[in-house]
Amino acid sequence: DQQVKQNSPSLSVQEGRISILNCDYTNSMFDYFLWYKKYPAEGPTFLISISSIKDKNEDGRFTVFLNKSAKHLSLHIVPSQPGDSAVYFCAARVYGGSQGNLIFGKGTKLSVKP
Amino acid sequence: SQTIHQWPATLVQPVGSPLSLECTVEGTSNPNLYWYRQAAGRGLQLLFYSVGIGQISSEVPQNLSASRPQDRQFILSSKKLLLSDSGFYLCAFAGTESGASTEAFFGQGTRLTVV
Secondary structure: OOOEEOOOOEEEEEOOOOEEEEEEEOOOOEEEEEEEEEOOOOOOEEEEEEEOOOOEEEEOOEEEEEEOOOOEEEEEEOOOOHHHOEEEEEEEEEOOOOOOOEEEOOOEEEEEEO | OOEEEEEOOEEEEOOOOOEEEEEEEEOOOOOEEEEEEEOOOOOEEEEEEEEEOOEEEEOOOOOOEEEEEEOOEEEEEEOOOOHHHOEEEEEEEEOOOOOOOOOOEEOOOEEEEEO
């Protein structure tokens, strides 16, 4: 039973355009959502997060949007750069859970073409 | 600064052999520690977590075990590896001190291939 779903295994975007990575969840008890970026043979690195009480969080080129009624969040990267090419994981934490007890999606591989 | 070290980076082991992966954290006290696994075509799955020395919680039943002999040391073990244990293993920590950020920080990972 997948509680965090990333239905697009891959996404290809032209450099300079917007990349939109999507994530759906089923558990209403999630209180915190995070995005991680992962290069091959490396551990994931934290990118951006959002609390369930907010609907938007922005950090430079990265913005995460949360739609609680739809149980959907998305990561926007504007403008996309070739160095953004990586696998992006969406993760969620259950309310009251330990900070690292995250449930991850399967990831979306983003390719940004020059 | 807080850092996490995980080794080895790659490991090839025969079926039935034992396993020991080690992870250490620096720059923080009493962290929560985690072992995740990324199997081919799957997301990151939480295997074990620990909120203190000697305290281990298992998320999924399997052929693996974890131990925390010291505050900032986390070990993943197996007595007899199976082919299905192959994967990319990641250690992570989350700070528990006042003001600690919410996210978990990951090590570089260990690519385990059981042959």
